[in-house]
Amino acid sequence: MYTYDTHDQAFVEQRAREFRDQVERRLNGQLSEEEFRPLRLQNGLYLQLHAYMLRIAIPYGELNSTQLRKLGYIAETYDKGYGHFTTRQNIQFNWPKLTDTPDILDHLASVQMHAIQTSGNCIRNVTSDPFAGVAADEFVDPRPVSELLRQWSTLHPEFAFLPRKFKFAVTGSAEDRAAIKFHDIGIWAKVDAAGAPVFDLYVGGGQGRTPRVAKLFEAAVSLPNLLPLLDAMLRVYNLHGRRDNKYKARIKILVEELGLEDYRDEVRAELAGMDIAAFQSAVDEYARIREQFEDSQPAMEPTESLDQSALPAELQAWISQNVAAHRVPGWAVVQISVKPKGGTPGDVTGAQMKALADLADDFSASALRITHRQNVVFPYVRAAELPELFRGLQDIGLAEDNIGEASDIIACPGLDYCGLATARSIPVAQELSTMLRDREAQDALGPITLNISGCINACGHHHAANIGILGLNKAEKENYQITLGGRSDESAAVGEVLGPGFDREQVPMAIGRVLDTYLSLRRDADERFPDTYARVGKAPFKEAVYVGA
Amino acid sequence: MASPLPTKAVLTANDVRTGDIVFWTAQHDWTTDIKKACVGKGAVEAQALLDAAQKEEGENRVVGSYLIALQAGDSLSPIPLKLREIRRLAGPSVPFGLPEAKAEAKAEAKAA
Incomplete structure (x- = not known):
């Protein structure tokens, strides 16, 4: 993995010292909450439904054991003994005290971690393929370019106050395991005929109240051209992105309002006026980073596979x-x-x-x-x-054999923790996973994604799920809307709303009927849920779910 | 335009140092127990609570203060009108963490 150099280390230590000073000034009254709020958010510290919440960055999801051990120590020492892995490959602690956060940031800095840019209208933690560097279907290891983006975007002076938050995802394999088309900019790393890395750039994807699948902006961008082009894309967004309405401030709205062609023209015009020479060091830095990743990979000699026939x-x-x-x-x-x-x-x-x-x-x-x-x-x-x-x-209770099955549910913290949520996600996930694990033991359902969000902001990625559940507040009662047919892989699609929502108690019944319908309509056991849905449409699912509901 | 003041309300906030949810009392102090909160009835009392909130925030004791509208009636324990506030008051409806934490939570609930 990438190891901090002296510059990286000095930077995170300096930031931790700065935040300690800011907290001291907040506590002794030199800073009002209005003044302090942007400072704490820039260090990942939110005020949530019940308490402060600290979101810690895990760049492209990669950790070493020392770092995870430190997170365990923080959970036990400063929180209530647990943490929550998020859909941006980060970790959140739900109960830190403000007075403890400077110490927590010092602990993080001691293991090359931080909480910078996990909040606010800036470039957030870059996400990537969790199989990076080892996937059998990989063209290019996406981690070096992810790390390059981390360095480029950290405290980038032009992009610290964008119209809205901005999310990158990078993959380098045939199968998209990073949901790149649901990001503001998605990067698909490949290789050209000469074996050099090239990058397909997708723009304008996202979830929230206006879910969109990103469109191809440019294919096969060379490494020397990558950062200048990204810089130009961000500059045009920074200039033209709407700041008058936060619900229309993401780049997906700008791309839609301008049209992809006009946005592309604006970016090219911007690029033409930029000093490209200033970006040339990025090519050398990419080589340095890539070498670090290669050198830190363990030696893996091909060996015999495991004979599973005699295993339990x-x-x-x-x-x-x-x-x-x-x-x-x-x-x-x-x-x-x-x-x-x-x-x-x-x-x-x-x-x-x-x-x-x-x-x-x-x-x-x-x-x-x-x-x-x-x-x-x-x-x-x-x-x-x-x-x-x-x-x-x-x-340690982590041997569940359900990866990729419907019970492998994504769920945001919902109204159990989140100040923005309109309904709870976790109890729904718990009830469904209990029901689904029993069902998976009987029926070969195959791979199905089932995601739950507790509000329209869609942190639980419900739009991108084969079966999505959105928790809403209907006349002060939790109500759950079901979407079908979404997917976040290379054939990304936004799920369609099935019909009126359900009370919480009815959700397992409704999901059970969706699964019954899929099993009865799929061509064979190899036809996956979204493919069956695309073939037969919403009508048979709607009929099955709402008749007698 | 500002929202109209609720006819029956308590003042809530988070303790600036710990983040704990707190409620304003008739003794001009903060408590974590909503049963001890000062219930304001009518616009004048609600405004008095908001005035207290402004002062307390200015003195850096609490953060994020606002009024919670309560259900009508004379319940001993104030009951919020809104789902969000009911959930905030109740705390997470799920045990913290995974198996061992769940077991601890169950044991605590049993002891209580």
């Missing part, structure tokens, strides 16, 4: 469901489900964090990733060691 059934099931193809024969990409039956999606206790860190040391060269589906990935596991790792995960 539960271990076979876990391997079949949770282990993905690795680029090196005999090695495994292990996906650890943070979606236990009846549990809270993405919540991990401090003790589990520490235990996961120990397991990463023993089985994954101390490396792990957080996924945007709120799970954990061990990227460097010898297939022969899968049985031992599985036993270790069983010991």
